[in-house]
Amino acid sequence: MKKLKQLRTAGGQIFPSPRINEVMYESPPTFCFLYEEGADEYTVSIRQNGRLLWQGSTVRSFLTPDCILPAGEYEWNLTAKDGERGWQTFSIAENAVQWLRPDAQTLYNAVPEQRPRHLFCAEDIPRLVETHPNAIETLKRNIAAALKHGMPQPPQYHRDPNALPYREYFGHHRDYCDRDLVACALGHQLLKDEEAAKHAKELLLTLCDWNSEGPCSLEGPWGDEVGLSHARCLPAVFDLCFDLLNEKERLFVARTVAAYACQCERRLNQLDFCQNPGNSHAGRLPAYLGEAAMVLKGTNVVSEDTLVRWLSFAVDVYGGIFPYFGGPDGGWAEGMFYASSYTKWYLPFFCAVERYSGVSFLKRPFYQRLIRYFQHFCPPGWEIHPFADGYWCKPDDAEWPGFFAQNPYHIYAERFGAPLMREWSRQAQHQQIFKLHLLDVFLPEGEPDENALAAEVTRACAFPDSGFLSLHTDPVHPEKDIALLARASRYGSVSHQHADQGSFALIAGVTALISPSGYFGRQYGTKHHREWTNQTIAHNTLLIGGEGQAPFSHEATGCVLYARDDEDGVLRGAVDPSGAYPHVATWTRSFELTQDMLVVYDHVELDAPMQIDYMLHTLSEPVFSEAGISLCRNEWQLDILPQTGGLHSPEISDHFSVDLNEGEPEAYHVSMPQQYHIRWKTPVCQTHEFRVAFKITRHANQKG
Numbered sequence: 001m002k003k004l005k006q007l008r009t010a011g012g013q014i015f016p017s018p019r020i021n022e023v024m025y026e027s028p029p030t031f032c033f034l035y036e037e038g039a040d041e042y043t044v045s046i047r048q049n050g051r052l053l054w055q056g057s058t059v060r061s062f063l064t065p066d067c068i069l070p071a072g073e074y075e076w077n078l079t080a081k082d083g084e085r086g087w088q089t090f091s092i093a094e095n096a097v098q099w100l101r102p103d104a105q106t107l108y109n110a111v112p113e114q115r116p117r118h119l120f121c122a123e124d125i126p127r128l129v130e131t132h133p134n135a136i137e138t139l140k141r142n143i144a145a146a147l148k149h150g151m152p153q154p155p156q157y158h159r160d161p162n163a164l165p166y167r168e169y170f171g172h173h174r175d176y177c178d179r180d181l182v183a184c185a186l187g188h189q190l191l192k193d194e195e196a197a198k199h200a201k202e203l204l205l206t207l208c209d210w211n212s213e214g215p216c217s218l219e220g221p222w223g224d225e226v227g228l229s230h231a232r233c234l235p236a237v238f239d240l241c242f243d244l245l246n247e248k249e250r251l252f253v254a255r256t257v258a259a260y261a262c263q264c265e266r267r268l269n270q271l272d273f274c275q276n277p278g279n280s281h282a283g284r285l286p287a288y289l290g291e292a293a294m295v296l297k298g299t300n301v302v303s304e305d306t307l308v309r310w311l312s313f314a315v316d317v318y319g320g321i322f323p324y325f326g327g328p329d330g331g332w333a334e335g336m337f338y339a340s341s342y343t344k345w346y347l348p349f350f351c352a353v354e355r356y357s358g359v360s361f362l363k364r365p366f367y368q369r370l371i372r373y374f375q376h377f378c379p380p381g382w383e384i385h386p387f388a389d390g391y392w393c394k395p396d397d398a399e400w401p402g403f404f405a406q407n408p409y410h411i412y413a414e415r416f417g418a419p420l421m422r423e424w425s426r427q428a429q430h431q432q433i434f435k436l437h438l439l440d441v442f443l444p445e446g447e448p449d450e451n452a453l454a455a456e457v458t459r460a461c462a463f464p465d466s467g468f469l470s471l472h473t474d475p476v477h478p479e480k481d482i483a484l485l486a487r488a489s490r491y492g493s494v495s496h497q498h499a500d501q502g503s504f505a506l507i508a509g510v511t512a513l514i515s516p517s518g519y520f521g522r523q524y525g526t527k528h529h530r531e532w533t534n535q536t537i538a539h540n541t542l543l544i545g546g547e548g549q550a551p552f553s554h555e556a557t558g559c560v561l562y563a564r565d566d567e568d569g570v571l572r573g574a575v576d577p578s579g580a581y582p583h584v585a586t587w588t589r590s591f592e593l594t595q596d597m598l599v600v601y602d603h604v605e606l607d608a609p610m611q612i613d614y615m616l617h618t619l620s621e622p623v624f625s626e627a628g629i630s631l632c633r634n635e636w637q638l639d640i641l642p643q644t645g646g647l648h649s650p651e652i653s654d655h656f657s658v659d660l661n662e663g664e665p666e667a668y669h670v671s672m673p674q675q676y677h678i679r680w681k682t683p684v685c686q687t688h689e690f691r692v693a694f695k696i697t698r699h700a701n702q703k704g
Contacts, residue, residue: 001079001082001083001084002082002083002084003083003084003085003086004036004078004079004080004083004084004085004086006033006034006078006085007034008034008554010276010554011278011491011492011494011495011552011553011554012276012277012278012279012324012494012495012554013034013275013276013278013554014032014033014034014061014062014274014275014276014277014278014321014324015032015490016032016033016034017029017030017031017032018031018076018088018090019088019090020088020089020090021089021090021091022090022091023090023091023092023093024090024091024092024093024096024328025093025095025096025097025328025365025453026096026097026098026099026328026364026365027068027069027070027071027092027096027097027098027099028064028065028066028067028068028069028100029064029069029090029092030062030063030064030319030320030321031044031062031063031064031065031076031078032061032062032320032321033061033062033078033085034061034275035061035275036080036081036083038081039080039081039083040059040081041057041058041059041080041081042057042058042059042060042061042063042078042079042080043055043056043057043078043079043080044056044057044058044063044076044077044078045076045077045079046065046069046074046075046076047074047075047076047077047087048072048073048074048075053069053074054067054069060274060316061274061275061321062274062320062321064101064316064319064320066100067100068098068100069092070092071091071092071093071094071096072091072092073089073090073091074089074090074091074092075087075088075089075090076088076090095453097363097364097365097368097453099359099360099363099364100359101315101316101319101320101359102315102319102353102357102359103315103357104308104311104312104315104316105308105312106357107311107315107353107356107357108293108294108297108304108307108308108311110356110357111294111297111356113298115239115242115243116189116239116240116242117239117294117295117352118235118236118239118240118291118294118295118348118352119236119239119240119348119351119352119439119442119443120189120442120443120444121355124444125189125190128190128442129190129191132429132441132442134429134430135429135441135442136190136191138430138431138432138433138434139183139186139187139190139191139434139441140187140191141432141433142179142180142183142187142433142434142438143183143184143187143191143193143195143196143199145180145183145433146179146180146181146183146184146196146199146203147184147195147196147199149175149176149180151176151202151203151206152172152173152176152177152203152206152207154209154210154215154216155169155173155210155215155216155222155226157169157215157222158214158215158220158222165668166222166223166225167223167522167523167668168668169226170223170225170226170229171400171401173225173226173229174225174229174401174402174436175401176203176207177207177229177230177233178229178232178233178402178436178437178438179402179434179435179436179438180199180203181200181203181204181207181233181237182233182236182237182438182439183196183434183438184196184197184199184200184203185200185204185236185237185240185241186240186438186441186442187200188200188240188241188244189240190442197241197244200237200240200241200244201241201244201245204234204237204238204241204253205249205252205253207230207234207256208234208252208253208256212227212230212256212259212260212263213259216230217263218231218260218263218264218267218285219263219266219267224281227260227263228281228284230256230260231260231261231263231264231285231288232284232288232345232439233439234253234256234257234260235257235261235288235291235292235294235295235296236291236295236348236439238253238254238257238295239295250299251299251301254296254299254301255301257292257295257296258292258296258301258302260288260292261288261289261292261293261296261302261310264285264286264288264289264292265289265310265313267282267285268282268285268286268289268313273285273286273317274317274321277317277321277322277324278324278325278494278495280325280334280338280342280495280496283322283323283324283325283342283345284342284345284346286313286314286317286318286322286346287314287318287345287346287348287349287350288349289310289311289313289314290310290311290313290314290315290349290352290353291348291349291352292307292310293307293308293310293311293314294311294352314349315353318346318349318350318361319361323342323343323366325338325342325466325491325495326339326343326366326370326465326466327366327465327466328365328366328369328465329366329369329373329462329463329464329465329466330365330366330367330368330369330370330371330372330373330454330463331373331463331465331466331467331468332370332373332466333388333466333467333489333491333497334388334389334495334496334497335377335385335386335387335388335389335390335391335496335497336374336377336378336385336386336391336404336408337385337388337389337390337391337393337403337404338388338389338390338496339370339373339374339377339408340378340403340404340405340408341403341404341405341436341437343367343370343408343412344405344408344437344439344440347411347439347440347443348439348440348443350362351443351444355444362411362412362415362416362446365453367412367416368415368416368449368452368453368454369416369453369454370412370416371409371412371413371416371417371421371454372454372458372461373463373466373468374408374409374412374413374421375417375418375420375421375457375458375475376458376461376468376470376472376475376483376485377468377470377485378408378409379424379475379478379481379483379510380424380427380428380478380510381478381479381510382478382507382510382512383510383511383512383619384505384507384512384515384516384619385404386485386487386503386505386515386516387468387485387487387497387498387500387503387505387516388496388497388498389496389497389498389520389524389529389533390403390404390496390520391515391516392519392672392673395435399520399670401435401436402434402435402436402437403436405436405437406428406431406434406435406436406437407425407428407429407431407437408428409421409424409425409428410425410428410429410440410441410445411440411443411445411446413425414445414446414448415445415446415447415448415449415452416448416449416452416453416454416455417448417452417454417455418455418456418457420457420475420476421457422448457475457476458475458565459471459472459473459474459475459565459571460472460563460564460565460571460572460573461563462560462561462562462563462573463560464559464560465490466489466491467487467488467489467490467491467558467559467560468485468486468487468489468560469485469486469488469560469562469563469573469574469575469591470483470484470485470486470563470573471483471484471485471563471571471572471573471591471593472571473571473593473594473595474595478509478510479509479510480509480698481507481508481509482506482507482508482593482594482595482596482598482696483506483507483508484504484505484506484571484573484591484593484598485504485505485507486502486503486504486505486560486573486575486589486591487500487501487502487503487504487558487575488501488502488558488559488560488575488576488577488589489501489557489558489559489560490557490558490559491554491557492553492554492555492556492557492580493534493549493550493551493552493553493556493580494552494553494554498516498533498534498535498538498539498551499534499535499536499539499548499549499550499551499553499556499580500516500536500538500539500540500541500549501541501549501556501557501558501575501577501579501580502541502542502558502575502577502580502587502589503516503539503540503541504540504589504591504600505540506598506638506694506696508636508638508696508698509634509635509636509698511633511634511635511636512618512619512633513618513631513633513636513638513694513696514540514616514617514618514638514694515540515617515618515619515675516538516539516540516617517532517533517538517539517617517656517675517677518532518533518534518538518656518675519533519660519670519672520533521660521661521662521664521670522661522664522668522669522670526662526663526664527658527662527663527664528656528658528659528660528661528662530551531657531658532656532657532658534551534552535548535551536548536549536551537613537615537657538617539615539617540615540616540617541577541615542587542602542604542612542613542614542615543612543613543615544581544583544584544604544606544610544612545583545606545610545611545612546611546613547581547583549577549580549581550580555579556579556580557579557580558575558576558577558578558579558580559575559576559579560573560574560575560576561573561574561575561576561588562574569594570592570593570594571591571592571593571594572590572591572592572593573590573591573593574588574589574590574591575588575589576588576589577589583606583607583608583610584604584605584606584607585605585606585607586603586604586605587602587603587604587605588601588602588603589601589602590602595696596695596696596697597693597694597695597696598693598694598696599691599692599693599694600690600691600692600694601689601690601691602645602688602689602690602691603687603688603689604687604688604689604690605686605687606685606686606687606688607686608686609684609685609686610684610685610686611681611682611683611684612681612682612688613679613680613681613682614645614647614679614680614682614690614692615677615678615679615680616640616677616678616679617675617676617677617678618631618633618638618675618676618678619633619673619674619675619676620632620633620676621654621674621676622640622652622676622678624652625639627639627641628640628641628642629650629652629678631676632699635698635699635700636696636697636698636699637696637697637698637699638694638695638696638697639694639695639697640678640692640693640694641692641693641694641695642680642690642691642692643691643692643693644689644690644691645682645688645689645690645691645692646682646683646685647680647682647690647692648680649680650678650679650680651678651679651680652676652677652678653676653677653679654674654675654676654677655677656675660672
């Protein structure tokens with residue numbers, strides 16, 4: 001029997017799992033594998049102490065057993081056609097979450113005829129209004145803004161070269177669809193606001209008037225963002241506004257919801273999503289399929305078999321291979337900007353499944369531990385959120401308003417977070433206006449789980465699955481906390497991630513002292529974004545022989561070694577980015593952090609003598625000092641003090657090698673905050689040892 005190698009060949013492909021000796025924190029775990037040429041069926045076998053315990057077959061790239069496996073040591077094997085992968089060991093932890101996935105047909109049968117039935121039911125409304133006084137006041141402001149905002153114009157970017165281009169159009173369209181439409185539909189049900197109801201109905205029918213297979217499609221050549229907004233919002237709004245529509249209008253809207261659901265299904269099939277779940281936009285589509293199935297039940301526009309098929313796919317994906325960018329450690333590989341939104345999109349579906357099946361996807365280890373990732377990478381008020389695209393954005397950012405969720409902690413903090421995280425969520429609910437994520441504002445938070453996997457606040461945390469480590473001197477008091485964040489990830493530099501293995505950031509209070517550099521420019525994929533922001537030179541890491549890591553590569557990987565809060569009070573962590581470079585035999589980057597000092601150690605062994613470029617980036621202008629380099633920002637001073645490794649005579653620049661607006665029409669040039677770049681060039685050696693100290697001082701009256 002031939003050997004199945006199970007080697008990934010592209011970014012976004014599924015990661016075979018469980019890995020050798022991996023500890024699984026849910027039972028039964030999902031078994032994931034890569035397709036093999038010529039195979040049309042795959043069999044997973046599980047044994048313990050040589051005895052076969054379970055066996056199942058599938059045509060998909062993942063399979064979840066239908067029985068609980070107790071804590072202990074196991075082996076599993078994959079067979080396909082005339083080959084096998086071979087037995088590999090894994091274990092199930094003592095505190096593993098035990099849960100059986102819901103059955104789609106049973107779930108479908110439990111969806112009632114009543115409306116609303118998706119985000120909440122009619123009997124829930126009095127308590128929602130009573131328990132969300134701040135959100136209700138914000139909703140009223142949203143409704144007033146929506147009434148003033150009026151009706152949108154359909155897109156013309158597909159036919160008129162002088163019309164508002166796609167990038168600018170979909171930004172405006174989110175204000176109408178994701179913000180105004182949802183706010184007024186909520187106002188109709190929660191507040192019985194007649195003006196809101198009238199506006200919601202008119203706006204809903206207006207959007208449904210537009211050709212779902214044209215420029216508003218998920219599949220068109222112009223871009224998918226407008227279609228994503230419609231696929232996300234129309235099912236919930238249809239359910240909320242059902243009583244406002246006459247029979248013909250209900251049929252019209254239901255057919256539009258169904259059209260977008262069909263697009264979601266086609267796109268998932270075209271991507272072969274079960275084998276390639278790393279498509280950044282597609283991960284939310286199964287939820288939209290599931291929501292459409294729930295709200296379309298009883299409308300007779302789609303057969304029940306189709307609705308159950310949609311629901312079955314969504315349940316299987318979210319009970320199995322999802323989330324791709326998040327693992328059981330709770331981290332999100334694409335960074336905080338995307339984590340804040342991409343862990344919101346599917347919450348309405350999750351809560352509906354929980355309501356009608358009694359089974360919660362949120363019990364899975366990733367969702368329980370996600371709040372720990374937010375604690376470490378999203379304290380209130382931070383001016384940046386490393387790493388990956390959008391690290392420079394905040395919730396009130398004019399570039400992508402509301403995409404960085406105004407309250408990323410919501411639901412996760414209330415269910416699984418420590419009291420500190422629940423307080424952060426409570427504070428974040430005080431918004432002047434909701435900008436984007438209105439569909440989760442009034443979802444049931446649930447009760448705090450005393451047995452949550454990540455309830456405590458920690459000073460040190462490793463996220464080995466997603467590829468981060470974090471050290472915080474005082475996480476309970478973000479205004480005086482010193483935080484060290486670093487990245488070294490198995491995901492490489494694909495999708496929204498950069499070629500930045502080994503890079504780190506230093507944040508004092510809410511102020512960024514050492515930061516990534518680069519921006520999108522006008523939009524994702526500009527020349528500046530591709531040739532600066534995505535490149536190693538833009539990050540706080542190394543060039544080897546003048547070369548950086550491969551961008552857009554699933555092979556340019558690293559790994560997190562540890563993060564510790566040691567008994568001597570020193571926080572310590574380490575990463576291994578060596579897999580990201582062709583000429584690096586060994587590279588270990590280690591960190592030691594105290595309240596007033598960060599020390600970064602590097603041990604680098606190359607396959608031949610080469611020069612290394614040691615790079616740092618800042619948001620305030622660095623100046624030369626007697627011992628090294630100093631910078632001041634807000635009330636903080638940072639002294640950068642190289643101690644070993646031949647780091648002499650650095651270059652300091654305030655220019656990108658590729659301008660922020662290069663190649664973009666002058667009418668769409670953007671202006672972003674200045675950034676500064678520090679670069680040392682070392683002597684040519686085969687083995688390099690660096691020790692750099694970063695002295696952190698707070699000056700109460702200093703402004704930078």
